[in-house]
Amino acid sequence: MVTTEAVREAQVEYHIRMFESELKRIYGVSEFSSFPNDVKLALFGMIFNIGMHELKGEHPNFNKHMKVRDFKKAAIESNRKDVSTERNTYVRNLFKISK
Helix, strand or coil, X not given: CCCXXXXXXXXXXXXXXXXXXXXXXXXXXXHHHHCCHHHHHHHHHHHHHHHHHHHHHCCXXXXXXXXXXXHHHHHHCCCCCCCCHHHHHHHHHHHHCCC
């Protein structure tokens, strides 16, 4: 089956909206909205790789640091198994550069 560019773009937009909705449910609408853009991007990367349930339930130390906006400590806890070292480093660095 061949898909058109418009269909692919619609699917990407749908997934972005779903991930954003799930992240707002985990962290709260106003809190998520106030995160620096680099943190939001890192969270999108994490939820894409591990899903909402694992992000919410299997990373308590990460979420504890996110709750108090300690992004440098969250960076340390952001490592995901079954994700490439390069991808984990990229996400960790997004958290580290945020204030």
